[in-house]
Each structure stands twice: as C-alpha cells, then as structure tokens.
Amino acid sequence: MKYYPVFFDLREKVCLVVGGGAVSERKVQRLLECGASVRVVSKSLSAGLQCLLDQKQIQCPAVRYSPNCLDGVFLVVCATDDKAMNEQVMRDCRSRGIPVNVVDDPELCDFILPSIVEQGDLTIAVSTGGKSPALAKCLREELECRYGPEYREMVDIMGELRKRIVARGRPTEENRTLFEAVVYSDILELLRRGDLEGVRVRVRELTGEDLEIKAT
C-alpha cells in the first residue's frame, strides 16, 4: 500500500466535517488555517467548535447528516463515533467522487492526514502509511526542534531570490547552481545567530542581489 502525498489549495473550497468532537475540532482547525470554508454537521459540538460557530468561522447547516450535505463539497472528513454513519458518509462520497477521510478507519479513507511541522511557508509532513499516528506525532515533535524559525526566514529569502533570479532570464541550469550555492552556504547558521547583516553580505556575494533581510 502506497499513498500519494499532495498539497491541496483549499482556499474558498467547501470542506465538510461530519462529527463535532475533539478529533473533528483538530481537523477543522487545520482546514481553517488553510483557508477552507468549513461546514460541520454533527449532533453535538465541542466547546471549541461552538466557539468557532459563534464567531462565524464555521457553518453548521444541519444537525443530522443527509446526502445533500455533500452538495458543493470539495472534500470530507468524517469523525463521528458512529461506525454505521461513517460508512454511509464514505459510500455517499464514493458515489459522488468526493475524497473522504474517515478518522477511525483507514480502510474507508481516500486520503489520510499527516502530522505536520510548519515554519512559515515550510511544511514538513510525516506519515507512517497509517501504521502509527503516535510515531508520526513523536517524529513531528523531534522535527519541530530540529527545524526552527530560521527556516521560515530561509524560505522567505529563497522565495524572494528566486523571483529576482528567474526574472534575469538566464538558463535554468545556471539558476540552479546559484540557488544551491545559497542553500548550502552558512546562511542558515547566520540566521540562527540572528546575524542579519551577515546574511545580506553572503547573499550579495553569492548572487549579486541586495536583499533587505528582515527578522520575522
């Protein structure tokens, strides 16, 4: 069994979460962070979900699930503790071609969710192919220590440099050599030390670009 890892752009897309407990709340939080428009259908809501509803950050169009809850929905996460309900949601999604995650049953899932480390626009996703969420979480905690805020700054620097260097219109091979020189330089170390002037000097030496380096 091999999963296909992808990064979806969920902005403005409607995502449905069925169930309103602690697990749903975690999934809803992540969907909101990614800019999704989140609908929750559940017999009850956790305190956190109720709060999101009061703040109009989520919609709760129904208390009882029915197949028309799937109208206009891009993807579904099903997190009830009712196995029959989970199976029904999965079948309805299948027949409409909507990808579904059933949290307590990988066999019913079209996709599973990884454990995630984020530093700005850097995302490191860990999956054990569904074998051990506890191990995925443990690795995530380790990676969080290893990949600190300097990576957020590094990604921003690389993003800006890439824009400028690609705009020069030179061959890809030449650009790649430049990007690699920056990535493998001591810039990460300088960022860790907070030596922003040092970073600016090094970027200029390596690429000829004069970037304004801001602490984030």
Ligand SMILES: C[C@@]1(CC(=O)O)c2cc3[nH]c(cc4nc(cc5[nH]c(cc(n2)[C@H]1CCC(=O)O)[C@@](C)(CC(=O)O)[C@@H]5CCC(=O)O)C(CC(=O)O)=C4CCC(=O)O)c(CCC(=O)O)c3CC(=O)O
């Ligand atoms: C297959 C998958 C489907 C999916 O949900 O997408 C799935 C399934 C199940 N999880 C279960 C339990 C737990 N899940 C967690 C935590 C997380 N689970 C997540 C993902 C996934 N969980 C997918 C596979 C990911 C992979 O490939 O590794 C994470 C990574 C992401 C997220 O949920 O957003 C998130 C960590 C977030 C973080 O970094 O903190 C913890 C730990 C804790 O809560 O402390 C426990 C208790 C400890 C344990 O059991 O390991 C159970 C048994 C339920 C029961 O006992 O009845 C099942 C069902 C089964 O395995 O059959």
Ligand SMILES: NC(=O)C1=CN([C@@H]2O[C@H](COP(=O)(O)OP(=O)(O)OC[C@H]3O[C@@H](n4cnc5c(N)ncnc54)[C@H](O)[C@@H]3O)[C@@H](O)[C@H]2O)C=CC1
């Ligand atoms: N994948 C994961 O990360 C994990 C999965 N689980 C599993 O996820 C499931 C949910 O866990 P919790 O959120 O802790 O449970 P919970 O009991 O707090 O929440 C279940 C929610 O589903 C709603 N619900 C139940 N039947 C429903 C129906 N027919 N229609 C609509 N809503 C309905 C309930 O009102 C409640 O809001 C459990 O089955 C648990 O075994 C548990 C831990 C981690």
